[in-house]
Amino acid sequence: MEPFFQFRTAEFTDNCQTTLDEQAGLLHATTTWQQAGSGMQFSDYFLEGFQFTTLTGHLAQPLRLELAVQKPWLAMLYQLDGQIDSRACALRPLIFGQGHQNMMADEAPSNFYTFQGQQHTCFSVHFTRELFSQLVASNEEWLGLHQRQLQQPEPFVLLPPGSVITPAQRAIIQQIVSCPYGGVLKKMFLEARFLDLFIEQQAQLARLLVRPASRDRDMLHAVRDFLDAHYAEPPGLLQLARQFGTNDFKLKKGFKELFGTTVFGYVAERRLTVAHQLLSLTSQPVQEVADAVGFTNPAHFATAFRRKFGLRPTQVRRPSQPVVAEALVASLAA
Structure with a gap:
């Protein structure tokens, strides 16, 4: 050889x-x-x-x-x-x-x-x-x-x-x-x-x-920006599409082609990333963090968190200075 x-x-x-x-x-x-x-x-x-x-x-x-x-x-x-x-x-x-x-x-x-x-x-x-x-x-x-x-x-x-x-x-x-x-x-x-x-x-x-046309790209980036700010309680796919003047099929297809993931795959990724930051930088209880980022089921949150980061939520807890959780979430979403 x-x-x-x-x-x-x-x-x-x-x-x-x-x-x-x-x-x-x-x-x-x-x-x-x-x-x-x-x-x-x-x-x-x-x-x-x-x-x-x-x-x-x-x-x-x-x-x-x-x-x-x-x-x-x-x-x-x-x-x-x-x-x-x-x-x-x-x-x-x-x-x-x-x-x-x-x-x-x-x-x-x-x-x-x-x-x-x-x-x-x-x-x-x-x-x-x-x-x-x-x-x-x-x-x-x-x-x-x-x-x-x-x-x-x-x-x-x-x-x-x-x-x-x-x-x-x-x-x-x-x-x-x-x-x-x-x-x-x-x-x-x-x-x-x-x-x-x-x-x-x-x-x-x-x-x-196969990137979408310029006008469609602008719309899709606007959708992503909206999801960055509303990941905890996003609207349904049909409502989201109507809000941005398109249909659900075009939104699903274009979002996946442009960003390499589905709309709700992106939301899930965003929730877990913000949850990791909150657990690392604040003293918020795990259940409150899960609620803040949109997980209503603690077991589901723990499973998804461990699948992404290889650790339980409690394992990333770090001693930190007091931080206002709402301000932190807003800065992460910016």
């Missing part, structure tokens, strides 16, 4: 140690680099047609590396912490800031990347054009999104700069990094998560390309 790239900078390679672990249909390489107060670890999984790379560490100063490309590639890159800069990736300057992601293709035989940030975490998947074509051809909707890339194999950057990593993508990456299996089962698990990640990014691209 040939890697898609290798680091060629002498300053880097002279201070690296690599260990290999080969299993059925799967090769895992772990590379550790340390120099002058900085340290990085690269974890690479090589499978047929694609390669996972997880980069973690700390940098006392920016690290500039040359990547020697072994074969043409496409990549999904997710910058979790820190920043990566390139003067000419896919024929243009690129900056990946914290929380940003994209898909790109590059044909250059070598390139230079600068890694910055005291804490640095990056995850990427490199794969072949053949695999990309096979995946796109398997879904008629994707064919319409990638006609240019399929007809003219050339460097490209898929998403607009600053595209954020979605919660679903973060969850999939975490599953990949903490995969508990070994052998053939691990190989199958990683292949499945690669497909999940690819599908999530295609769904994000589709949402960007």
Whole structure:
């Protein structure tokens, strides 16, 4: 299994140690680099047609590396912490800031990347054009999104700069990094998560390309602003649609396409976020917090809270200065 790239900078390679672990249909390489107060670890999984790379560490100063490309590639890159800069990736300057992601293709035989940030975490998947074509051809909707890339194999950057990593993508990456299996089962698990990640990014691209018209976008943003202020007691969907001069079908469809969630999914997210802030910053009893954000059933509130944050409501309670709850809720809604 040939890697898609290798680091060629002498300053880097002279201070690296690599260990290999080969299993059925799967090769895992772990590379550790340390120099002058900085340290990085690269974890690479090589499978047929694609390669996972997880980069973690700390940098006392920016690290500039040359990547020697072994074969043409496409990549999904997710910058979790820190920043990566390139003067000419896919024929243009690129900056990946914290929380940003994209898909790109590059044909250059070598390139230079600068890694910055005291804490640095990056995850990427490199794969072949053949695999990309096979995946796109398997879904008629994707064919319409990638006609240019399929007809003219050339460097490209898929998403607009600053595209954020979605919660679903973060969850999939975490599953990949903490995969508990070994052998053939691990190989199958990683292949499945690669497909999940690819599908999530295609769904994000589709949402960007089918944004509603400008007038509809203004209306939908106004709806979201209204929900930010009235999340505790929102009107029904039909009433909400009438209030903003549209119908419930158009509201549901447009809101999901623009914001990536349903109207009431957004309300639920808003309620839980405000509840977390109230529990962290005030001494309000849990039941009062639940009531304040619109939960009438304490058990339902506790279940939803734990599902989102992984903690019970009482576990986020912090000693704090007295805060007027109404003022805090108003500031969070602003």
